[in-house]
């Protein structure tokens with residue numbers, strides 16, 4: 554699992570690349586939190602276009618980051634999940650709190 | 656077609672990725688659609704991860720057992736541990752129920768398994784262990 558943080562005017566894009574599960578979660582959480590703690594922008598986007606696998610671990614990670622980002626007054630979005638990951642996100646009700654863009 | 660395999664895995668989270676890949680590779684003989692393969696992979700990951708994360712709170716050298724059976728178009732995946740067991744199964748399967756909220760677990764594992772597999776049986780005995788039996792009929796799919 555690789556994760557790349559891209560800085561753009563007024564937004565951070567976290568590109569998740571590979572398989573997100575309980576094993577990869579530790580480093581993913583660490584990298585996301587470091588980026589969030591340093592962030593001075595308004596928007597945070599999870600780019601899932603390269604995410605090939607995600608289980609319920611991903612739901613926990615998203616909900617945890619959602620709380621952190623909300624506390625900082627930031628907006629959070631999900632972009633380009635695969636159809637299967639989209640189903641998992643829908644089943645968990647994630648889209649009721651995090652908007653999907655594209 | 657009739658086929659079967661069984662594996663014993665040390666209860667470490669780094670073993671989940673190759674185990675779920677093994678299971679989905681084994682299932683390819685059933686000609687599943689990509690969507691069905693994703694459903695099998697996610698459900699396997701949930702059950703195996705649960706056994707590793709929840710069954711052995713005191714640590715040590717622990718093992719989990721995975722068995723996969725193919726009988727005609729029926730797939731059965733069995734994930735077994737020898738851990739603490741699940742005290743209240745009807746509570747455990749509720750969406751968002753977790754005993755590990757502080758470690759950012761969401762309590763969606765069983766909910767996903769139930770929505771992706773046809774039949775799920777949970778057999779658990781306190782301090783003896785838990786056995787999850789997941790079944791899915793891989794009917795002729797318009798392969799995408």
Ligand SMILES: Nc1ncnc2c1ncn2[C@@H]1O[C@H](COP(=O)(O)OP(=O)(O)OP(=O)(O)O)[C@@H](O)[C@H]1O
Nearest residue numbers: 609705706709710747753754760761762763764765
């Ligand atoms: N093999 C097991 N041994 C003991 N307890 C288990 C086992 N599997 C599940 N449980 C219990 O059932 C609860 C619900 O499991 P479920 O997979 O739905 O959620 P979770 O694992 O807590 O969170 P998530 O899967 O979203 O990370 C767990 O919190 C745990 O208390």
Ligand SMILES: [Mg+2]
Nearest residue numbers: 609701705764
């Ligand atoms: Mg779980």
